[in-house]
Structures are given as C-alpha cells and as structure tokens.
Amino acid sequence: xxxxxxxxxxxxxxxxxxxxxxxxxxxxxxxxxxxxxxxxxxxxxxxxxxxxxxxxxxxxxxxxxxxxxxxxxxxxxxxxxxxxxxxxxxxxxxxxxxxxxxxxxxxxxxxxxxxxxxxxxxxxxxxxxxxxxxxxxxxxxxxxxxxxxxxxxxxxxxxxxxxxxxxxxxxxxxxxxxxxxxxxxxxxxxxxxxxxxxxxxxxxxxxxxxxxxxxxxxxxxxxxxxxxxxxxxxxxxxxxxxxxxxxxxxxxxxxxxxxxxxxxxxxxxxxxxxxxxxxxxxxxxxxxxxxxxxxxxxxxxxxxxxxxxxxxxxxxxxxxxxxxxxxxxxxxxxxxxxxxxxxxxxxxxxxxxxxxxxxxxxxxxxxxxxxxxxxxxxxxxxxxxxxxxxxxxxxxx
Ligand code: GLV
Ligand code: MN
Ligand code: MN
Numbered sequence: 001x002x003x004x005x006x007x008x009x010x011x012x013x014x015x016x017x018x019x020x021x022x023x024x025x026x027x028x029x030x031x032x033x034x035x036x037x038x039x040x041x042x043x044x045x046x047x048x049x050x051x052x053x054x055x056x057x058x059x060x061x062x063x064x065x066x067x068x069x070x071x072x073x074x075x076x077x078x079x080x081x082x083x084x085x086x087x088x089x090x091x092x093x094x095x096x097x098x099x100x101x102x103x104x105x106x107x108x109x110x111x112x113x114x115x116x117x118x119x120x121x122x123x124x125x126x127x128x129x130x131x132x133x134x135x136x137x138x139x140x141x142x143x144x145x146x147x148x149x150x151x152x153x154x155x156x157x158x159x160x161x162x163x164x165x166x167x168x169x170x171x172x173x174x175x176x177x178x179x180x181x182x183x184x185x186x187x188x189x190x191x192x193x194x195x196x197x198x199x200x201x202x203x204x205x206x207x208x209x210x211x212x213x214x215x216x217x218x219x220x221x222x223x224x225x226x227x228x229x230x231x232x233x234x235x236x237x238x239x240x241x242x243x244x245x246x247x248x249x250x251x252x253x254x255x256x257x258x259x260x261x262x263x264x265x266x267x268x269x270x271x272x273x274x275x276x277x278x279x280x281x282x283x284x285x286x287x288x289x290x291x292x293x294x295x296x297x298x299x300x301x302x303x304x305x306x307x308x309x310x311x312x313x314x315x316x317x318x319x320x321x322x323x324x325x326x327x328x329x330x331x332x333x334x335x336x337x338x339x340x341x342x343x344x345x346x347x348x349x350x351x352x353x354x355x356x357x358x359x360x361x362x363x364x365x366x367x368x369x370x371x372x373x374x375x376x377x378x379x380x381x382x383x384x385x386x387x388x389x390x391x392x393x394x395x396x397x
Contacts, residue, residue: 001104002390004383007096010045011382014038014076014092015084025373026088028078030116030125031059031153035077039160042076042091042113049099051111054165057136059115059157060126062165063098069108070393071170071356072097074177075117075126075348083178083375085382087117089363090176093386100395107394110170114348121150123202123311127348130167131355133313142309145254172322172357175349176389178377182368183341190384191330191338192362193323197350198247198342199283199315202274204308205294207232209301211259211267223302225269226257232297239289248282249344250275278315278342313350322359322392329392330361334384345370361389 018034020027028034039061043053046063054062061076074090094111101109115126121142128134140151179185184192209223233252240250251274258268275286287310298305323340330338341362349358363385366376 002096002100002386002395004386007092007386008379008382010095011084011088011092013041014088017041018078021081021373023374024084024376026078026082026084027080028076028082029080030077030118030120031156036156038076039113039157042095043160045095046111049095050102051098054162055157055160056130056163056165057154057161058126058129058139059154059160060130060165061113061115061160063095063111064165064169065098065102065108065110067108068169068171069110071110071112071173072175072389072393073112074114074175076113077116077118077120079118079371081371081373082118083370083372085178085375085377086180086370087113087177089178089377089382089385093176093389096386097390097393097395100390101393104396106396109393117348119202120144121153123200123313124346124348124351125150127351128313130165131351133351133354145256167355170356172319172359173349173352174322174326174358174389174393175347175360176385177345177347177360177362178365178370178375179362179368180345180365180370182365184339184362184364185366185368187339189337189339190334190364190381191388192341193326193330193338194318194343194360194362195323195340196278196315196317196342197347197360198276198278198344199280199313200274200276200346201283201287201310201312202272203310205271205273206306207269207298208304208306209267210265212265214263214265217265222265223267225266225303228297228301228303229255229269229271231301232294235293235297236290239293240286243282243285243289245277245282247342247344248275248277248286250286276344276346280314283312313346316350316353318349318353318359319357322357325392326359326361326388329388333388333391361385361392
C-alpha cells in the first residue's frame with residue numbers, strides 16, 4: 001500500500017531545493033545548484049528504498065529494481081520560474097510506488113527523473129538523448145540563452161555518472177503529471193487518462209539590422225531589429241488564421257535585444273519561435289509560413305536573417321493496453337470523475353514512446369496555471385492520482 005503522508009512529505013522536501021517566489025514556486029533549471037542538490041537527495045531516497053542508483057552521461061537519474069520492470073517517473077528540473085509539481089509529482093509518485101512495491105512484495109517498479117525536460121538547452125533534452133532521438137554529440141552543441149553549451153553545463157554532475165542505462169530492461173513507462181491546463185479544473189474531474197501528446201517545433205531566429213542613436217536617426221533611416229520582430233509577429237498572426245485550429249498554439253517566449261538600452265536603436269534581436277499542434281502536417285505548414293514571413297520581413301526592413309537548429313517532437317499516441325490499465329483503475333477509484341484527453345504540454349513520455357509502451361495520467365491544475373510560481377493542485381487530488389497509478393501498476397490498495 002502506498003503511504004500518502006510519506007509521498008506528500010517527499011514532495012514538499014523536493015520543493016525545498018530551489019524554493020522561490022510566491023506560493024509554492026520553484027527555480028530549479030537543469031544543472032543548476034538546486035537541480036543537482038535535488039538529484040543527490042533523490043538518489044539517496046532511491047538507495048534507501050532498496051533501488052540501485054544509475055546516472056547516465058546526460059544526468060538522467062534512475063532508481064533500478066532487479067530484472068525487467070515497469071519504469072515510472074518524470075523530471076525534477078524546472079522552468080526558470082516554475083511550480084512545485086511540474087515533473088516533481090511524477091518522480092515522487094514513482095518513488096513512493098517503487099518503495100511500497102518493495103515493502104509489500106508488489107510488482108517490479110523502477111524510477112526515473114529525466115534531465116532538462118524543461119528545455120534549458122533543447123526540447124526534453126535528457127529523454128531525447130536517452131531514447132536515441134538526438135545524439136549526445138548533437139545535444140552537447142546546444143546552448144542556453146546565455147550561450148553556455150550543454151557539454152559544459154553537464155560537467156557539474158560528472159561525479160554522479162555511472163554509465164549508460166539500457167532501456168531494454170523496462171517493459172513500459174507511465175508518467176503521472178499535473179494537467180497544466182484548465183480542462184479538469186473546469187469539469188471538476190479528478191483524473192485525465194492521456195490518449196495522445198501534441199507535437200512541437202522550436203527554433204531561434206536572429207534579425208540583424210544596424211545599431212544607432214535613438215535621438216538622431218530619422219525613422220526612415222533605421223534598421224531597427226525590434227521593429228522587425230514586431231512586424232513579423234503581426235504578419236504571422238494574420239497568416240496563421242487560415243491554417244490553425246482552436247487547439248493550435250504558438251509562442252514567442254524569449255526575446256533578446258542588443259544592446260537593450262533605451263537610447264539605442266536595437267541592432268540585433270534574437271527570439272524563440274515555438275508552435276504546437278496534434279497534426280504533423282499542420283506543424284509543417286506553419287513552419288513554411290514562419291520561414292516565408294521572416295524572409296519577407298528581413299527583405300522589407302533591411303535585416304540579415306539567420307536561424308538556429310530546428311528542434312521538435314512529433315505528435316504521439318499512448319499505448320492502448322497501458323491506457324486501459326489506467327482507465328480500469330480510475331473507474332474503480334473515481335468512477336464518475338475521469339476522462340480521456342489529449343496533452344497539450346510536452347512530456348518525456350513522447351521520447352520514450354520510441355522505445356516501449358507509454359501512458360500518462362493527469363491530475364487537475366488549480367485555475368489551469370503552470371510554468372508559473374502560482375502552479376498548484378489540492379493535496380487530496382495529488383493523493384487520488386497516486387492511488388490510481390498504484391492500482392494501475394498492480395499494487396494492492
Ligand atoms: C513542457 O514543459 C512543455 O513545455 O510542454
Ligand atoms: Mn513537466
Ligand atoms: Mn514543464
């Protein structure tokens with residue numbers, strides 16, 4: 001039987017690594033001091049639970065049981081400003097279930113906390129490398145917004161690395177997560193069984209114009225990189241109208257102006273462009289529109305245009321058998337309070353679906369808020385999720 005008090009205590013303890021901001025906020029980006037300290041603490045908990053700790057060169061942390069096992073988990077890194085549950089919930093639920101399974105002669109369960117799911121360097125970088133979606137060499141060349149290469153950042157965990165971890169020992173993967181959107185909170189349902197995860201594309205763009213004096217440079221003689229980003233955004237929103245659905249999303253979430261001063265016409269703008277949809281063809285059409293629009297703006301406004309590497313993951317379906325196990329469990333624990341749903345957020349489960357059967361379950365997010373300090377879920381709902389997952393993997397209640 002799982003122990004809800006122990007599970008909640010561990011979840012609060014994990015939050016103490018990088019606790020920040022209002023409410024239950026967390027700042028624990030991949031390879032930061034807080035992230036590495038949290039991984040060392042997690043490794044200790046895994047050992048105490050009788051699991052064998054393994055860390056691969058990316059810093060993905062595993063707690064392994066003997067022989068073939070089901071893998072449970074998620075990630076313990078956070079966004080630059082994140083909440084206490086995104087990723088952490090799935091890792092601590094996995095730890096509690098693996099521990100309870102060993103105490104109660106339950107099924108073999110291993111635990112994982114993937115590294116850099118939140119994309120300091122890429123898109124779900126740790127599980128992308130572990131699953132073979134991206135090579136270590138490709139990943140090492142990625143840089144964060146400050147220009148630090150992943151090859152350098154991951155050295156902070158070098159003393160923890162034990163070697164590669166063979167995926168063949170796992171019979172499947174289940175990731176429990178907060179929904180991070182409004183669906184369950186609005187419907188007042190307790191459990192979401194995920195049917196599929198949308199796809200994503202993510203790219204860096206640079207407009208290079210001419211830095212100049214903000215007082216003396218007449219408007220027609222400016223090559224202002226911010227104005228180019230602004231024009232690009234307006235045009236793109238217009239052009240997407242005939243292509244997108246109400247579920248399609250796109251975001252310019254990071255903009256860096258050079259030199260970023262009030263009295264200087266900015267000469268360079270580097271910005272992120274990310275788009276997500278459940279249909280791979282639509283992602284492709286959007287890419288074409290994005291590239292054409294950026295080109296057009298560059299020509300009209302006298303900008304040099306350059307691109308960073310295009311990162312992405314395809315939309316994927318969850319395994320029918322594992323979904324059924326979650327549905328059976330939800331039906332018996334919260335009979336009228338669950339639904340099947342698509343995940344609009346990305347997860348390590350997408351990468352793992354290349355290797356093994358995968359499934360996911362969601363619990364509600366209060367007011368649908370996530371990737372923000374305000375992210376939260378009622379503790380009773382967290383425990384309901386834990387019990388649904390435990391029963392689905394075959395632990396007695
Ligand atoms: C994962 O955190 C995502 O961006 O969906
Ligand atoms: Mn997450
Ligand atoms: Mn996240």
